[in-house]
Amino acid sequence: QVQLQESGPGLVKPSETLSLTCTVSGGSISSGSYYWSWIRQPAGKGLEWIGRIYTSGSTNYNPSLKSRVTISLDTSKNQFSLKLSSVTAADTAVYYCANVYSNFYYYMDVWGKGTTVTVSS
Amino acid sequence: DIVLTQSPGTLSLSPGDRATLSCRASQTISYNYLAWYQQKPGQAPRLLIYGASSRATGIPDRFSGSASGTDFTLTISRLEPEDFAVYYCQQYGSSPMYSFGQGTKLEIK
Numbered sequence: 001q002v003q004l005q006e007s008g009p010g011l012v013k014p015s016e017t018l019s020l021t022c023t024v025s026g027g028s029i030s031s032g033s034y035y036w037s038w039i040r041q042p043a044g045k046g047l048e049w050i051g052r053i054y055t056s057g058s059t060n061y062n063p064s065l066k067s068r069v070t071i072s073l074d075t076s077k078n079q080f081s082l083k084l085s086s087v088t089a090a091d092t093a094v095y096y097c098a099n100v101y102s103n104f105y106y107y108m109d110v111w112g113k114g115t116t117v118t119v120s121s
Numbered sequence: 122d123i124v125l126t127q128s129p130g131t132l133s134l135s136p137g138d139r140a141t142l143s144c145r146a147s148q149t150i151s152y153n154y155l156a157w158y159q160q161k162p163g164q165a166p167r168l169l170i171y172g173a174s175s176r177a178t179g180i181p182d183r184f185s186g187s188a189s190g191t192d193f194t195l196t197i198s199r200l201e202p203e204d205f206a207v208y209y210c211q212q213y214g215s216s217p218m219y220s221f222g223q224g225t226k227l228e229i230k
Contacts, residue, residue, distance in 0.1 A: 046221055046223050047209060048219065075203070096166075106153070107211070110168075
């Protein structure tokens with residue numbers, strides 16, 4: 001059973017770069033049917049897709065965040081990472097990683113428990 | 122951009138009741154590209170339904186999904202206490218590549 005676990009600083013200063021890592025266990029990040037995604041949720045609000053990466057390294061980002069987002073993959077560690085630059089208080093949220101089944105059907109199959117990131121000086 | 126509009130915003134029902142949650146897409150989307158999730162307080166979302174009507178592994182058969190045109194419905198046939206949560210629909214396809222509805226809160230009456 002695949003499991004995902006987010007990790008990274010819980011507090012980031014405004015204008016700095018938010019960096020999170022998602023560690024995948026119980027399965028390979030190189031699995032062909034899955035993309036690997038980041039999603040966030042501000043407190044009390046809905047879900048926002050940030051971006052995804054495939055095992056090949058190809059990426060897709062939400063246009064609303066594209067200029068500030070980088071998602072990368074480390075297959076040797078079975079991890080993928082998120083970097084969000086020039087953060088503001090509006091980036092304060094719970095950040096989730098998820099694997100995204102992408103073969104005829106498209107859905108977020110397994111989610112990490114989430115990690116809270118607060119942007120504050 | 123495709124917008125998913127969920128209704129109602131809040132649904133107040135009792136255990137044993139039937140719940141009907143709606144998700145309307147602003148444009149036609151493939152039924153294969155519509156999923157439903159359940160989220161309880163302090164937890165990550167959990168996949169319930171994919172392909173508009175297929176139950177995910179381990180999901181009880183009281184949960185069902187259906188579709189007609191741009192209207193998608195999640196039905197819970199007989200509510201259990203653990204079903205009270207927030208429900209989101211999600212689509213794949215248009216920019217942004219994935220988007221969610223704003224959610225329906227199912228609360229105990």
